[in-house]
Amino acid sequence: MSAMVIDGKVISAKVREEIKEEVMKMTDKPGLAVVIVGEDPASKVYVRNKEKGCEEVGFYSEVHALPERTTEEELLSLINKLNVRSEIDGILVQLPLPGHLNEKKVINSINPEKDVDAFHPVNTGKIMIGDYDFLPCTPAGVMRLLEESNIDVSGKNCVVVGRSNIVGKPQAMLLLRKNGTVTICHSKTKDLKAECRRADILVVAMGKARFITSDYIKPGAAVIDVGMDRDENGKLCGDVDFNGVKEVAGAITPVPGGVGPMTIAMLLTNTLNAAKKHGKR
Numbered sequence: 001m002s003a004m005v006i007d008g009k010v011i012s013a014k015v016r017e018e019i020k021e022e023v024m025k026m027t028d029k030p031g032l033a034v035v036i037v038g039e040d041p042a043s044k045v046y047v048r049n050k051e052k053g054c055e056e057v058g059f060y061s062e063v064h065a066l067p068e069r070t071t072e073e074e075l076l077s078l079i080n081k082l083n084v085r086s087e088i089d090g091i092l093v094q095l096p097l098p099g100h101l102n103e104k105k106v107i108n109s110i111n112p113e114k115d116v117d118a119f120h121p122v123n124t125g126k127i128m129i130g131d132y133d134f135l136p137c138t139p140a141g142v143m144r145l146l147e148e149s150n151i152d153v154s155g156k157n158c159v160v161v162g163r164s165n166i167v168g169k170p171q172a173m174l175l176l177r178k179n180g181t182v183t184i185c186h187s188k189t190k191d192l193k194a195e196c197r198r199a200d201i202l203v204v205a206m207g208k209a210r211f212i213t214s215d216y217i218k219p220g221a222a223v224i225d226v227g228m229d230r231d232e233n234g235k236l237c238g239d240v241d242f243n244g245v246k247e248v249a250g251a252i253t254p255v256p257g258g259v260g261p262m263t264i265a266m267l268l269t270n271t272l273n274a275a276k277k278h279g280k281r
């Protein structure tokens with residue numbers, strides 16, 4: 001039997017609609033500032049989508065597109081200004097930054113209360129102790145997909161493939177907080193297939209096109225594919241071999257149309273929450 005396909009587009013639209021309804025009742029609108037440095041075409045598309053997302057739910061937004069040659073001093077000075085402006089509730093610096101800019105220093109300069117990407121060490125630390133204001137957008141989107149699909153995490157064997165700071169590690173923390181029994185796998189894991197086959201919930205974030213095939217899957221498992229890769233023909237695909245795995249899994253997210261659309265929805269959720277924390281009603 002074929003797996004239930006978890007539709008990220010539908011669930012993301014629902015989240016954005018909820019935000020829009022809430023914003024309509026507010027007199028002081030949430031505001032997001034997006035900063036982009038340089039000309040990376042993929043980053044430009046992401047920034048445009050974030051801007052469109054803000055417009056759609058009625059947020060105030062501004063994009064600061066800075067030239068490639070921008071100095072660290074200039075960038076930090078802009079962030080300092082955004083940090084104190086009351087109409088700005090969230091600040092997002094689009095990564096990656098050009099090589100001459102120190103990403104760590106730049107992220108650390110964002111006011112943690114406006115860090116809607118949740119990359120600042122204060123916010124990553126808060127996730128560790130379960131006392132957080134913001135969740136990183138992609139892992140939060142995965143949790144919302146599970147919740148909306150009525151997939152209960154409590155007591156389940158959860159396996160996360162990947163241990164990056166933006167996806168794998170926080171994902172493991174969020175599953176643990178929901179009482180999953182969590183295993184984190186990475187490139188040094190001895191028998192990845194055996195680990196994956198124990199998973200009731202498998203979250204894959206490794207960046208390897210269609211790596212996870214049906215023989216990695218426990219029958220009936222929920223499989224969440226975070227990967228955004230290109231196959232040998234340049235076509236967008238995930239880390240999971242969707243066609244094969246859907247015949248074994250109980251539920252599965254497609255790529256595109258699974259985790260991807262949730263990321264912006266969660267960014268908007270974080271910005272709304274920041275605005276409320278800043279006293280906007």
Ligand code: NAP
Nearest residue numbers: 138162163164167186187205206207226227228259260263
């Ligand atoms: P990353 O920083 O490159 O991390 C990849 C992780 O996968 C690493 O921990 C690596 O292990 C592990 N890995 C790689 N090959 C492996 C193998 N053969 N066996 C076991 N583990 C392996 O990537 P990322 O930033 O987390 O992103 C992962 C994927 O998600 C990418 O395709 C990215 O484009 C996508 N992504 C999507 C969204 C979205 O909105 N949908 C957001 C963010 C990222 P080591 O640590 O040992 O090297």
